[in-house]
Amino acid sequence: MSYVPHTEADRAEMLSAIGVERVEDLFDDVPAACRFPELNLPEPLSEMEIMAELQALSEENLDLGHFTSFLGAGSYQHYVPRIVDHVISRSEFYTAYTPYQPEISQGTLQSIFEYQSMVCALTGMEVANASHYDGATSTAEAVIMTLNVGRGKRKKVILSPAVHPEYRAVVRTYTQGMGLEIVGDDGPLPTSGQGPTAGIDDLTALLDKDTACLIVQSPNFFGEIEDLEGLAETVHAVKAMLVVVADPISLGLLKPPGDYGADIVVGEGHALGNGLNFGGPYLGFFACREKDVRKSAGRLVGQTVDTEGRRGFVLTLSTREQHIRRERTTSNICTNQALCALATAVHLAALGKRGLRQLAELCYHKAHYAAERIARLDGYKVIAGKPFFKEFVVRCPAAVKEINDYLLYEWGIIGGYDLGRAYPHLDNHMLVCVTEVISREEIDALADALAEAGKEVAS
Amino acid sequence: MKADFGVRCAGAEPIIYELSKPGRMASTLPALDVPQAELPPAAMLRDEVDLPEVDELSLVRHYVRLSQLNWAIDIGYYPLGSCTMKYNPKVNESAARLPGFALTHPYQDPHTVQGNLMLMFELQEMLKEIAGFAGVSLQPSAGAHGELTGVLLMRAYHVDRGDTKRNRIIVPDSAHGTNPATTNMAGLEVVEVPSDERGNVDLDALRTVCGETVCGLMLTNPNTLGLFEEQLPEILDLIHGCGGLVYGDGANLNAIMGIVKPGELGFDVMHFNLHKTFSTPHGGGGPGSGPVGVSEALAPFLPGPIVELCHCAEAGCDCGYEDIDDIDVDSELYYHLVMPEKSIGRVKSFYGNFGVLVRAYTYIRTLGAVGLRTASEMAVLNANYLKSRVKDVFPISHDRIHMHEFVAKGIIPDAPDVHALDIAKRLIDYGFHPPTNYFPLIVPEALMIEPTETENKETLDAFADALRAIRDEALTDPEVLHEAPHTAPVRRLDEVRAARQPILRWQPE
Numbered sequence: 001m002s003y004v005p006h007t008e009a010d011r012a013e014m015l016s017a018i019g020v021e022r023v024e025d026l027f028d029d030v031p032a033a034c035r036f037p038e039l040n041l042p043e044p045l046s047e048m049e050i051m052a053e054l055q056a057l058s059e060e061n062l063d064l065g066h067f068t069s070f071l072g073a074g075s076y077q078h079y080v081p082r083i084v085d086h087v088i089s090r091s092e093f094y095t096a097y098t099p100y101q102p103e104i105s106q107g108t109l110q111s112i113f114e115y116q117s118m119v120c121a122l123t124g125m126e127v128a129n130a131s132h133y134d135g136a137t138s139t140a141e142a143v144i145m146t147l148n149v150g151r152g153k154r155k156k157v158i159l160s161p162a163v164h165p166e167y168r169a170v171v172r173t174y175t176q177g178m179g180l181e182i183v184g185d186d187g188p189l190p191t192s193g194q195g196p197t198a199g200i201d202d203l204t205a206l207l208d209k210d211t212a213c214l215i216v217q218s219p220n221f222f223g224e225i226e227d228l229e230g231l232a233e234t235v236h237a238v239k240a241m242l243v244v245v246a247d248p249i250s251l252g253l254l255k256p257p258g259d260y261g262a263d264i265v266v267g268e269g270h271a272l273g274n275g276l277n278f279g280g281p282y283l284g285f286f287a288c289r290e291k292d293v294r295k296s297a298g299r300l301v302g303q304t305v306d307t308e309g310r311r312g313f314v315l316t317l318s319t320r321e322q323h324i325r326r327e328r329t330t331s332n333i334c335t336n337q338a339l340c341a342l343a344t345a346v347h348l349a350a351l352g353k354r355g356l357r358q359l360a361e362l363c364y365h366k367a368h369y370a371a372e373r374i375a376r377l378d379g380y381k382v383i384a385g386k387p388f389f390k391e392f393v394v395r396c397p398a399a400v401k402e403i404n405d406y407l408l409y410e411w412g413i414i415g416g417y418d419l420g421r422a423y424p425h426l427d428n429h430m431l432v433c434v435t436e437v438i439s440r441e442e443i444d445a446l447a448d449a450l451a452e453a454g455k456e457v458a459s
Numbered sequence: 460m461k462a463d464f465g466v467r468c469a470g471a472e473p474i475i476y477e478l479s480k481p482g483r484m485a486s487t488l489p490a491l492d493v494p495q496a497e498l499p500p501a502a503m504l505r506d507e508v509d510l511p512e513v514d515e516l517s518l519v520r521h522y523v524r525l526s527q528l529n530w531a532i533d534i535g536y537y538p539l540g541s542c543t544m545k546y547n548p549k550v551n552e553s554a555a556r557l558p559g560f561a562l563t564h565p566y567q568d569p570h571t572v573q574g575n576l577m578l579m580f581e582l583q584e585m586l587k588e589i590a591g592f593a594g595v596s597l598q599p600s601a602g603a604h605g606e607l608t609g610v611l612l613m614r615a616y617h618v619d620r621g622d623t624k625r626n627r628i629i630v631p632d633s634a635h636g637t638n639p640a641t642t643n644m645a646g647l648e649v650v651e652v653p654s655d656e657r658g659n660v661d662l663d664a665l666r667t668v669c670g671e672t673v674c675g676l677m678l679t680n681p682n683t684l685g686l687f688e689e690q691l692p693e694i695l696d697l698i699h700g701c702g703g704l705v706y707g708d709g710a711n712l713n714a715i716m717g718i719v720k721p722g723e724l725g726f727d728v729m730h731f732n733l734h735k736t737f738s739t740p741h742g743g744g745g746p747g748s749g750p751v752g753v754s755e756a757l758a759p760f761l762p763g764p765i766v767e768l769c770h771c772a773e774a775g776c777d778c779g780y781e782d783i784d785d786i787d788v789d790s791e792l793y794y795h796l797v798m799p800e801k802s803i804g805r806v807k808s809f810y811g812n813f814g815v816l817v818r819a820y821t822y823i824r825t826l827g828a829v830g831l832r833t834a835s836e837m838a839v840l841n842a843n844y845l846k847s848r849v850k851d852v853f854p855i856s857h858d859r860i861h862m863h864e865f866v867a868k869g870i871i872p873d874a875p876d877v878h879a880l881d882i883a884k885r886l887i888d889y890g891f892h893p894p895t896n897y898f899p900l901i902v903p904e905a906l907m908i909e910p911t912e913t914e915n916k917e918t919l920d921a922f923a924d925a926l927r928a929i930r931d932e933a934l935t936d937p938e939v940l941h942e943a944p945h946t947a948p949v950r951r952l953d954e955v956r957a958a959r960q961p962i963l964r965w966q967p968e
Contacts, residue, residue: 002826002833003546003738005915006840014844014916023836026843026860029687030719036832039717040588044827047550054821058559060574065562074808075565081486083519085556091533091740092526095547098744100539100895102954103947104887107529108743111522114475117964121509127963130744133600136808144644166808173762173804174607177614177646225499253498255505268808277555278575279565279809280600281746293961299744304957306950307942310471316957332603332640339742346522349475350486352512358488361498368496387499401777404568417566440492 001044062414064276068442069414070370072391072433073221074135074164075279076271078249078359079437080343081350084273088343098299098335102314103306108338109313112301115345122251122348123265124258125287129298130336131344135268136170138284139163139215139245141297141331142264143171145288146213146241147178148295148330154212154240158203161185162220163245165422171215184214200231207238213264217245218257222419222431223367223391224384225254232261248272248285248344250389252351252360264288273343283337283344293317297331362436363390366443370434373447379454383429391433393419393426396450397458400430406453413442413449471948472524476965479511485518528948529743530892536918538845540864540895540907541635541683543713543735545838550825551738551818560817565809569795570778575813576794580766582820586731586750589823589831590712591722594758594799596765597750597811602710604806605730605749606641606677608762611803612728612753613675613704614645615760619801625674625703631660633684633899635708638677647674654901658686658857660694669701675727679708681715681862683899683907685842695725704728704757712736713911714839714863717832721752728753737819748815762806764796771795837912838863841919845910848923852930856902864909866902867894874933877940879904882929884951887944889925 006014011023020026027035045053064077071077088094092107099105099112112130119128132138143157157180159168168185175182184203203214214235218226228244235242244257246267257265270282288296294317302316351359367390375382379397394416396403404415416432423429434443498504513521530537537544555561563572583595599605610628617625628642629650639649650668655661660678676698681687688694698705707721707729713736715721721729733739734747741747753761771778774795796810826834839862846855846865853867869879883893883906895907910919933940944950 002830002837003548003913004833004837005913006837010916011840014840017847018840018843019847020843020860023840026836026839027687027718028860029689030715031692031724034719034723036718037591037720037723039828039831041585041828041831042824044830045824047825050821050824051550051553053824054554054557054817055559057574057578058557060577061559061563062567062571063559063562064564065558069564069567071564071566073566077564079488083485083515086519087522087526089552090523090526091547092529092531094552094740094742095532096529096743097537097539097542097544097741101530101883101887101893102952103884103944103949104530104892105528105743106948107525107527110472110474110528111525111743113963114965117474117476118510120964124505133604133746134807134809136805137600137604164808166805169805170807173611173806174644176611176803177644179646225503227503229502251505252508253504255503256508259505275561276564277561278563278572278813280807280812281748281814282808283746290961293963300961300963302957303962304953306952308950310949312471312949312952314952314954314957316954316961316963319958328643329640330644332607332637332644334603334637335601335741335745335747337600337742337746338744339740340746342743345475346518349511349513349518350484350515351510352479352484352486353507353510354512355484355486355488356508356510362488362491364498365491365496366493369493372496387503408568408571414564414567414571436488443493 067412067414068438070416070432070434070446071414073417073431074268075276076433076435077276077437078271078435080273080275080347083350084343084346087346088339093342094339099315102312106312109301111342111345112338113303113313115341116301118345118348119285119287122248122256123246123287124256125265126290127293128285128287129296129300130338131341132284132286132298133337134280134282134284135266136167138266138286139167140171140174141286142243142266143175143213144330145264145296146243149241149292150212154210155179156181156183156211158184158206158211158214160203160216162222163215163217164221167245200226204234207235207240209238211238211240213241213243215243215245219247219250219389222393223388224386225389228260247389249360249363252356253364263292269344273347274340281337281340283340297333299336359436366438367392367434370432370443370446373443374450377447377451377454379458380450390435391431394430394432396428396430397454399428402457403453406457407449411445411449413446472521474965475511475513475521478513478517478521481512483512483514485513485515535890536914536922537892538894538908538910538922539892540909541710543909543911545738545911546913547738547740548822551821554821555814555817570793573794576766578820579816580768580794582816583766585823586752589716590729590752591720592752593755594761595750595752596761596763597816598762598806599730599749599751600807600812601745601747602730602732602749603637603641605751606637606708607644608751608806609706609728609730610641610645610647612757612760613706614647615803616704616757617674624672627672628674629668629676631678632901633682634677634679635683635710638708657689657859658684659689662690662693665694665697669697671702673701673703675704675706677706677708679710681711684856684866685861685864686857686859687862691724710735711863714835716835717828718835722754728757733815733819738822739815739818746812746815748812748819759799759801760803761799762804763798763802764810765799766794767797768792768794834912841910841912841914845908845919845923848920849926852927864907866899867906867908868902869904869906871930871933874937877933877937879906881940881943882906885929885940885943886925888946891922891925
């Protein structure tokens with residue numbers, strides 16, 4: 001099965017029109033020694049067989065349809081309204097290409113324009129692009145944009161250690177050929193007491209005239225809401241830029257970074273409309289100031305008119321892009337995550353302004369209820385030096401791995417993220433995430449399970 | 460045949476904000492079942508988010524109407540050169556939505572997601588086999604992302620050997636714009652080489668730029684003219700001879716599955732476009748997936764983590780999982796996420812666009828070796844057949860056997876005011892998506908046509924007939940071309956105005 005419609009007669013007729021005898025004759029330019037190799041692949045399967053096999057394979061996983069999970073750390077389980085999958089399953093959307101022919105791509109273009117508008121509203125910024133691959137790559141693109149704004153002369157990047165560890169890793173991968181000095185997350189970190197990480201003051205102390213940007217995350221990787229009031233002024237005093245990594249759902253409740261002077265706001269948008277999918281496809285949102293837009297990467301959709309004066313939408317400011325500028329551009333971006341951005345826009349529109357606020361508050365209150373229950377347990381301590389949103393840090397009486405194994409195999413609960421994986425000094429610390437999909441009963445069960453695990457595992 | 464856009468779309472669709480009315484909502488949330496906690500200080504809170512407020516039916520109609528303003532593979536022919544707009548099988552969509560896959564979290568213990576990891580491992584293995592490579596990373600999210608990965612890999616390989624002076628990447632003038640852009644992004648310098656009169660890389664020009672500062676060559680093969688490089692062994696020898704590496708842009712892999720393995724030819728690294736060759740949907744511009752394959756020498760540098768089948772101890776896994784019932788402990792081999800030894804690092808968070816990987820895996824398992832080769836053969840047959848039908852209407856860039864695509868010149872000597880753009884826009888009125896135009900840059904008035912294997916002969920014939928009819932119109936009534944499209948939801952759009960006075964978001968009047 002190759003989804004090929006040709007009959008034998010078609011093939012013969014077509015070969016004859018081309019003027020060759022056999023299909024093989026079309027490949028004479030391929031070096032003969034390597035031509036037509038054997039491919040050692042599994043035998044082809046019918047649709048029925050492959051679906052049965054995949055069904056079985058997928059059931060080898062323990063999935064969150066069957067297990068309550070308190071994992072977050074950059075990938076979040078939220079309820080996605082059914083309308084989202086219905087919209088993105090319309091093949092007019094999902095079997096279209098990048099909208100290079102605007103006259104017959106208005107559906108994609110307008111939906112991206114609407115997505116951009118909603119991201120601007122969420123972040124409090126003036127411009128949002130059509131999206132990047134994920135939160136990590138939009139953070140890396142933000143860093144590169146600040147280098148462009150600094151005309152390549154500023155080589156220092158200050159990264160908060162409370163930015164998602166994988167985002168920081170991707171920033172380093174992307175910029176490894178650029179000769180940058182990346183600081184802020186490389187020193188020792190305080191263990192506990194006030195909170196799990198260094199304060200913002202430790203970062204601002206690193207600012208100098210060589211600094212291109214300072215990057216913070218709020219709520220940070222530990223779930224804490226950073227107090228960023230006044231930070232932009234400090235950063236701007238040395239003509240550097242402030243990049244804020246944000247959780248879009250938290251922005252239903254929290255002051256948007258645009259309001260406190262951020263120059264670029266990025267983040268992971270998958271929680272809106274896109275589900276878990278084992279980490280992808282996700283989408284990175286990216287928003288900036290209008291004055292800087294020509295230094296930014298990524299697709300942008302703009303409004304214009306057609307020859308009859310009717311409103312329409314096009315890809316615009318594309319002179320920034322690779323297919324026009326080639327080696328003079330600083331980003332090779334071709335596509336965005338259009339279908340993921342569509343899903344995000346549909347979810348946001350379904351929620352509306354009241355729904356998003358309500359959703360954010362559900363997460364907030366449930367997380368606080370969980371923290372309060374866990375704080376009362378013997379051997380456990382909630383480490384929160386600052387207000388938190390939907391995640392918080394718990395110091396456990398034993399290795400998180402052992403506690404989690406107990407939770408899973410005795411209680412059927414998938415516990416929180418083991419912070420020791422990314423922060424060796426936070427061994428025995430668990431990052432617990434609670435969203436609206438978790439019920440009070442499930443939180444109570446978690447508390448009971450943790451109490452039992454504390455006794456069983458630690459003893 | 461004429462498109463019926465005009466009939467289906469009586470008027471423009473309002474922007475979602477224009478449908479908004481305070482108090483409406485299209486979703487429901489559960490009631491709060493825990494005590495309210497104290498909110499953070501008011502200074503940290505916002506008033507309200509300016510999101511649209513609509514009811515569910517209005518929301519559904521809005522997006523259904525928007526969808527009807529799009530062209531798509533499932534509506535009709537989409538011969539967009541270099542984009543491989545083949546049919547996106549529906550079974551792949553169902554596979555990716557299986558809850559056992561879709562509802563898994565990337566930070567679950569690897570022992571609880573062995574199904575996912577096995578699928579990724581098998582996909583790595585199958586891609587290695589198809590393209591002849593020793594290692595594959597599934598992490599990159601798109602072709603351009605795979606390219607960046609590939610260039611960083613080449614750079615890392617040289618730097619690891621202490622060979623730090625290799626800062627130049629050679630790029631043919633027929634290359635996709637991403638190649639030079641990627642090079643710049645990696646902090647390297649672009650050296651462009653011209654093509655010869657047969658559409659191949661100009662060997663003499665290549666020879667003059669080879670030297671000890673060459674990091675590598677980025678080569679699309681078949682190239683963007685749809686031609687297989689006739690002197691490929693010589694090109695590879697030249698680059699390898701000066702110590703450089705050869706990067707294959709896998710954008711055009713659809714021509715050569717089961718025909719030739721790039722790794723066996725001597726390519727050191729190549730990215731795959733799962734959203735082209737392996738039929739995963741383009742989604743209106745993503746999500747894609749751009750895994751990277753490499754030779755033995757480059758494998759330690761791959762971005763990770765990648766999936767390996769090994770004993771827990773080898774993977775540094777501290778599980779001690781003898782006591783778990785539902786995992787097969789007899790083999791003692793488990794799938795693990797492992798960071799390659801000298802990895803360039805992560806290129807994205809987590810492990811790749813997993814949902815896209817499931818679709819590609821399903822496709823490969825459905826086709827098998829024979830099916831993949833048939834797909835490539837028929838893609839090439841279709842391109843050459845269509846070319847045979849088009850070549851007496853519009854001149855073809857090069858008179859050779861083509862691979863999966865060819866480039867026509869939208870030039871009509873007796874209608875000099877008619878350009879490729881006019882022909883492209885007029886095709887819309889005939890019910891076809893236009894070919895890629897004005898690329899590759901080295902062909903004047905380029906119309907780059909890639910039929911793909913999933914289109915039947917009748918469609919190709921109708922498309923060729925449309926091109927002929929349009930050519931005839933150009934001679935008798937060129938205005939109808941200049942003003943095309945006539946039947947689309949909108950007429951030609953003012954792109955200059957969009958760029959000069961950017962309106963990038965909706966704002967109330």
